[in-house]
Amino acid sequence: MSHPETYDLIKTLCELPAPVGHEDAVQDWLVDRLGGFAEVRRTRVNNVLAKLGGSGPRLIVTGHADEICYLVKSVSDDGFLHIWPYYGDTRGHPPRWMIPRVIWNPPVRCLRGSRITGKAMGDRAALAIATLAGEARAGRDDLAYEVSLGSTIQEDKRDYPCVLGGGPILVYSDNTAHYSRRLTDRLGELAAGLGMPVQRAVFQNYGSDAAALLKRGVEIALIIYPTRYTRSPIETVDLNDLHACVHLIVAFATTSSFEQRKG
Numbered sequence: 001m002s003h004p005e006t007y008d009l010i011k012t013l014c015e016l017p018a019p020v021g022h023e024d025a026v027q028d029w030l031v032d033r034l035g036g037f038a039e040v041r042r043t044r045v046n047n048v049l050a051k052l053g054g055s056g057p058r059l060i061v062t063g064h065a066d067e068i069c070y071l072v073k074s075v076s077d078d079g080f081l082h083i084w085p086y087y088g089d090t091r092g093h094p095p096r097w098m099i100p101r102v103i104w105n106p107p108v109r110c111l112r113g114s115r116i117t118g119k120a121m122g123d124r125a126a127l128a129i130a131t132l133a134g135e136a137r138a139g140r141d142d143l144a145y146e147v148s149l150g151s152t153i154q155e156d157k158r159d160y161p162c163v164l165g166g167g168p169i170l171v172y173s174d175n176t177a178h179y180s181r182r183l184t185d186r187l188g189e190l191a192a193g194l195g196m197p198v199q200r201a202v203f204q205n206y207g208s209d210a211a212a213l214l215k216r217g218v219e220i221a222l223i224i225y226p227t228r229y230t231r232s233p234i235e236t237v238d239l240n241d242l243h244a245c246v247h248l249i250v251a252f253a254t255t256s257s258f259e260q261r262k263g
Contacts, residue, residue: 003239003243011078013124014125016029019069019184020153032149034050037052047152049148053146062209063152067124068086068103069102071084117237122230125225126224126225129245133245137254145222163226164236164241166227167197169200170200171202172184175205176206176210176211177211180219194247194248198248225244226238
């Protein structure tokens with residue numbers, strides 16, 4: 001198997017239970033891990049922020065801590081659970097049952113070659129990428145930005161076409177935002193310089209933290225890794241795609257800052 005240390009990291013993160021609204025297990029783990037090389041703090045809403053260092057314009061790399069879940073509405077006399085998805089009902093209203101969450105809990109498994117499968121890959125593999133990129137940049141004196149990592153709570157939407165093993169996906173637009181064309185094209189240029197294949201996309205049924213960040217005037221680019229069978233117990237990713245994302249993020253953070261290039 002390629003990249004065994006990365007596999008172990010993803011296995012640890014994905015097997016932690018952290019349904020929407022109950023992300024403490026993942027956030028606690030990240031505070032300990034990121035605290036080994038960064039200045040870590042926790043916000044009042046339970047987001048985790050880790051400052052690596054560097055100077056210049058601020059750059060933050062974020063991922064999600066949570067995973068999809070169901071809410072238990074009731075338990076029948078013979079022990080069957082009546083469950084409902086955590087997200088809004090058919091009228092768009094939030095669920096009214098603030099009682100126990102239910103998650104899938106399969107182990108992460110290695111498939112053929114560099115493919116791995118398990119729950120929460122769509123979120124936690126992104127945290128593994130951020131962690132590996134942070135560890136690769138920690139203590140370096142060539143950072144072109146003031147760099148931080150972030151682990152956020154609450155769930156985003158994932159439903160998109162992709163090619164496993166085809167490289168990182170650079171997203172130009174989705175349900176929540178039109179991403180910065182300049183930043184996205186710059187990432188494409190860096191990938192080309194690294195000889196790295198990338199996929200480019202516009203998604204319809206997809207969302208990220210972009211809307212919240214855009215309200216604060218933050219310029220955003222979205223890099224995602226191909227994932228199959230999203231929102232299922234067998235979400236599948238390719239370790240080579242994840243490592244390509246790490247290398248692309250490190251390359252961006254250590255080249256002349258985008259703000260300076262615009263000037």
